[in-house]
Amino acid sequence: MSHSTKKLDLTGQRYGKLTVLRPAENIGSKTAWWCRCDCGKETVVKTCRLRSGHTSSCGCLGRKNEPGAGLPGLTYIDGTCIEMLRAKTVRKNNTSGVPGVDWRASKRLWRATICFKGKRYYLGSYGRFEDAVKARKQAEENLYESFLCEFAAQQAANR
Secondary structure (H helix, E strand, C coil): CCCCCCCCCCCCCCCCCEEEEEEEEEEECEEEEEEEEEECEEEEEEEHHHHCCCCCCCCHHCCCCCCCCCCCCCCCCCEEEHHHHCCCCCCCCCCCCCCCCCECCCCCCEEEEEEEEEEEEEEEEEECHHHHHHHHHHHHHHHHHHHHHHHHHHHHHHH
């Protein structure tokens, strides 16, 4: 008994900023579609990514420094979220309680890292938790504080 599935026709449907124009060549075994974004750019997207909501633009929504980039109500400068820097939030999956500090069980060392402007910086591995925290705090002062001060000065100048 043969099993055939009818291919969905998504032509003309909208998904976020994308309008489906026509079928495209499959990507591997996955059906794909030519789509036009509201910004004018065309892109090819797999059906599953359109229907799940994982892809809702040509990529322009994720570009930094463009209106609508990132999450609503958040300000991104060069890939860095101002509000997240100010809040100094600790992610749910953080095990040390300090952002950017984690335990490397395989090496039996604490690792310190920091992300800034879309890049992750390795700050070193330390035998003592306190030393890893110190390295992280120093990097925050060096990178984040001056960045936030410059942003605040720009905001004040624009008022």
